Amino acid sequence: MTTQAISPIENLSLGIYGDVKTLKTTFGLTAPKPLIIFDIDQSFGRAEAKYLKDNPASTIIKIPASMALPESQDLQSGVWDILVKAYKMPLRMPNRQLEGFDALWNSIILDFIKVFNTPRIVSIMLDTGTLAWEIDKLAELERKQGTSAGRERIIQIEYARPNAEIRNLLREPHFLGKNLIDLHHSGTKYGWGLFPDPKDPKRNTMQNGPLREWMAGFKETDRIVDVVCSTHIEVKCPSCNVTFENNMEGKMQHGTHGVGDNPAPVPVIYIEECGYNIALKGEKLTNPTYEMLLSYINIMRTVYGDQSKT
16 A cells, blocks of 8 residues: 655745744745735834845835835736835824724725735735734724714624634635735733632632733634744853743753853744644744745654644
8 A cells, every 4th residue: 555645835824923023024034935015013124124134135115005005917017026015003092983994904905805816926924913903803993983983892793894804814825825924913812721719819710811822813813824833032052052031931941051141142933833733833943934934844744644724
């Protein structure tokens, strides 16, 4: 009996989260080109200098928030490596109805459709999915305020449209064979677990509470993307070349020998979830790139077999 070879994965949908300045955008810039960036968080400027230093021949086009994204046929005929489309969040004024969020969200959706209809673009970075979800929700609230002045929030049943819209944006790249790099701020994942009883702190009871650090934003993101990773900045021990977090817990886990007065920062990602192979949960990649992550997943699939989520 012959064993059928496992076909390698050629594109990924990634959910990336981490604290500020842990090089989330820098990692996203290693995705295959041409790459378009939906720069809602205005983060590209912080990562641009390092990227150009490492890739001086790369061509970058930046479109300000005041200008529209070109149509699909113009995107298809472009000669750039990276296109950055900026968006400006409207101001939220106290005790006043929202303005501009519905129009902004509609423009983001239309720009995604333009990109979906452009075969030349192989990678999409959403920076950040956290703010995209916020705009999506506020757009719905703005629409409700149009018929019910004074509304301050949307109720549970009114999340149907925002959920469906962002769900479709996150799913479509996978179906089209494009890479999605969905960046998120760090947040908290909630769920059922044992927590101190409010009436008796000495006793734990089953409650819905904070479980762990996770992606801030649309709560179904981890079910849609293929892989979830967290970004961190660690330090490298000059004695054993092991990297670890530069805090008391990391130093205690590492050992007694120090790392010097000015340890060099080292970017790392941890694989938090992998739909292709659950055995990769907790694996760490140092100085990570998109190609390194993709290659590692493909290698491990040949070792452990395909465990794709269904």
